[in-house]
Amino acid sequence: EKIQQIPQQPLLKDACPSNSVLYGGKCQPTVLGSSSPVENIGLNVTIPLEEARALVENYEDFPWTFLPECYSHDNQKEPVCVFSDQNFAGGRGIYIVTTTPRAYQMLKKPAFSQADALARINKHDNPPFEEHEFPGKGRGLVANKTLHRGDQIFASTPLVITDPDMYNLDEAERLRLGHRGVETLPPATQTLFWKLLDHFKGDPVEDRVNTNAFDINIDDTGMFAVMPEIAMLNHDCRPNAAYFWDQDTLSHYVHATQTIYPGEEITITYINNERKREARMQNLKKNWGFDCSCSSCAAHPVFTAESDARMQAIDDISEALDNWTSSSTATPEMAELLISLYEQERLQASLGIPYKHASEAYSSFGDRYNAIKYAQLSLELLHLDRGFNDVDIKFMLAMAKEPEKSWSWKKRVGHKRFEGECGHAH
Numbered sequence: 001e002k003i004q005q006i007p008q009q010p011l012l013k014d015a016c017p018s019n020s021v022l023y024g025g026k027c028q029p030t031v032l033g034s035s036s037p038v039e040n041i042g043l044n045v046t047i048p049l050e051e052a053r054a055l056v057e058n059y060e061d062f063p064w065t066f067l068p069e070c071y072s073h074d075n076q077k078e079p080v081c082v083f084s085d086q087n088f089a090g091g092r093g094i095y096i097v098t099t100t101p102r103a104y105q106m107l108k109k110p111a112f113s114q115a116d117a118l119a120r121i122n123k124h125d126n127p128p129f130e131e132h133e134f135p136g137k138g139r140g141l142v143a144n145k146t147l148h149r150g151d152q153i154f155a156s157t158p159l160v161i162t163d164p165d166m167y168n169l170d171e172a173e174r175l176r177l178g179h180r181g182v183e184t185l186p187p188a189t190q191t192l193f194w195k196l197l198d199h200f201k202g203d204p205v206e207d208r209v210n211t212n213a214f215d216i217n218i219d220d221t222g223m224f225a226v227m228p229e230i231a232m233l234n235h236d237c238r239p240n241a242a243y244f245w246d247q248d249t250l251s252h253y254v255h256a257t258q259t260i261y262p263g264e265e266i267t268i269t270y271i272n273n274e275r276k277r278e279a280r281m282q283n284l285k286k287n288w289g290f291d292c293s294c295s296s297c298a299a300h301p302v303f304t305a306e307s308d309a310r311m312q313a314i315d316d317i318s319e320a321l322d323n324w325t326s327s328s329t330a331t332p333e334m335a336e337l338l339i340s341l342y343e344q345e346r347l348q349a350s351l352g353i354p355y356k357h358a359s360e361a362y363s364s365f366g367d368r369y370n371a372i373k374y375a376q377l378s379l380e381l382l383h384l385d386r387g388f389n390d391v392d393i394k395f396m397l398a399m400a401k402e403p404e405k406s407w408s409w410k411k412r413v414g415h416k417r418f419e420g421e422c423g424h425a426h
């Protein structure tokens with residue numbers, strides 16, 4: 001009875017009154033329409049969940065299951081709301097804490113707008129792993145069959161997406177939005193959420209999000225997403241799996257980056273591993289709250305010193321290979337050494353970039369076949385780590401096809417190639 005307004009038809013594409021947005025070809029009310037009967041309902045107040053559901057049921061095609069609850073604050077230009085869709089991903093549901101324009105922008109993604117976009121996603125029956133308890137690490141996942149490089153282990157939609165803009169709100173309002181979000185999830189999905197680890201023992205919702213969220217990007221905005229199945233993977237500085245986020249399907253993919261045998265733990269990295277032990281350990285302690293005990297963090301000091309020296313060499317060689325001036329000393333042999341150092345460091349999951357360096361270094365000396373070989377090797381791993389639309393992948397695809405058209409082709413011809421007594425130059 002409170003809502004009688006009929007959604008208006010837009011005259012022009014994207015030309016909806018300020019109290020509405022274009023969705024499903026019609027101007028749909030947002031949450032804060034100034035001329036709407038729902039004026040200010042949901043802004044800085046909580047209404048009971050069933051009332052919030054009943055209020056939107058009269059709207060044809062209203063995209064959310066509940067009237068979103070919103071909070072505004074002087075620091076925050078747009079109010080931040082909790083948008084919930086219980087039908088998302090075949091009834092798995094999702095809640096999104098963000099501003100109205102961003103939430104409606106997300107609705108344009110194939111994940112929401114195309115019926116078959118999620119056909120390959122959220123298939124969690126017969127998984128290739130089992131849950132296992134690891135002393136000092138909590139639960140983790142262990143392979144129950146052999147996984148090969150490139151095998152998909154997960155493809156999952158988030159239960160929760162949060163926008164860092166929520167940190168402009170008062171703490172109580174921010175926490176309120178999180179709790180409201182969980183209440184709006186379908187019951188089975190709420191169970192998945194509460195099963196998540198709460199490492200920091202603070203607010204139970206925020207803590208579960210902080211312990212388990214991945215950084216994601218949606219339309220150039222950094223956000224956080226929680227995928228409960230993938231959140232069971234523990235960190236290792238030398239992981240055997242890699243992940244990426246696909247913003248079209250709003251899905252997170254995990255693939256094996258090397259052979260994983262039955263009984264081996266499946267691990268990913270939470271941080272940038274191309275750093276020395278101390279930097280990695282500090283990063284994990286500060287942002288994730290745990291003392292890293294993976295084999296490369298726990299190694300004997302003698303081996304740690306050797307590993308750190310290799311990391312320094314990786315840094316130095318990468319910098320030299322990135323030098324495209326006429327004084328560059330970079331050669332394909334340096335790129336081969338870089339690859340070897342990554343392999344010695346068991347950084348297989350990160351080999352996409354050293355392979356790219358090698359491809360470009362060979363191309364810069366006009367070596368077509370090695371440029372193609374390393375572009376192909378790079379592509380295989382970059383796909384597992386960067387997803388479908390990465391700029392380096394586009395470069396390597398072009399290189400694998402026609403190195404002669406690459407910007408790097410023959411760029412270093414005439415530069416000194418080998419060091420040594422003969423001073424041999426190509």
Ligand SMILES: C[S@@+](CC[C@H](N)C(=O)[O-])C[C@H]1O[C@@H](n2cnc3c(N)ncnc32)[C@H](O)[C@@H]1O
Nearest residue numbers: 137138139197199212231232233234235290293
């Ligand atoms: C996303 S959860 C991973 C699954 C978690 N082990 C569980 O039981 O649900 C992240 C948390 O797992 C633990 N963890 C992950 N990797 C670890 C590691 N290498 N060493 C110690 N603890 C780790 C930490 O408590 C971390 O905050």
